[in-house]
Amino acid sequence: MMTMPEIERCLRQLRLSGVRDTLQTRVLQAQGANQPFLETFSLILQDELDRRQSRLIERRYQQSGLDEKLTLAEFDWSFNPKLPRQTCFQLHTLAFIAAGENALLVGKPGTGKSHIAKAIAYQAILQSHKVQYLETDDFFHRYALNSPAQREVRLRTIIDCDLLVLDDLFLARAIPDDAGTLLQTLIHQRYKLRRSVIVTSNRVVQDWGAYLGDNTMSTTILDRLMHHCHLLEFDGRSYRLKEAAEALARETNSN
DSSP: OOOHHHHHHHHHHTTOHHHHHHHHHHHHHHHHHTOOHHHHHHHHHHHHHHHHHHHHHHHHHHHHOOOSOOOGGGSOTTTSTTSOHHHHHHHHTTHHHHTTOEEEEEESTTSSHHHHHHHHHHHHHHTTOOEEEEEHHHHHHHHHHSOHHHHHHHHHHHHHSSEEEEETTTOSSOOOTTHHHHHHHHHHHHHHHTOEEEEEESSOGGGHHHHHTOHHHHHHHHHHHHTTEEEEEEOSOOHHHHHHHHHHHHHHHHO
């Protein structure tokens, strides 16, 4: 019979880190409760599955481009009570991903569009979906600097993921020359594959043609994006201005 160090060495060779990390605890629990072998073994296997799932989620989060793990529970719904709360929670169920639907969040700056999009994206990662989150204007500029081979790999990753988030589309008034064509390609390819896109923007859709410099291209993009799409309008006061005012008040009171 193997000793405990020998068993741990074998588990390390088999890359069963979940089993290795909890084995001694499970053995003591089994001895103390006089557990049947199969019950103990089932718990040990579940430890390994939990560890692997946790690693998969963390790996997909790192690959997604998200910079924070937000949830809808953290969102202050009372600050702007007219926000489309019910629809946001419906999107959070992720049924729209299974249906191959899109979501367009449009409205004033600072009203929570990015928070909602990031929270839905993080929930998708927790449910084992592949996600790509892009700060859109920054992505346009970085993509233009890549080599053709790098562009092809990057484009394939974005097209193939389960959920694509294009955050703050047209935040800048001017976009790179090829950005419109790139945007059209992304939307068109994902439309053909019935893969979901979330877009957030401060710009009303009627003005997209002006930012793209091509009304026909804008119509083509919107035609595919808006087919099977949830449209959410965000109106109200800015959370960022509220937080800035609160920070200023705390600083004033401390002095």
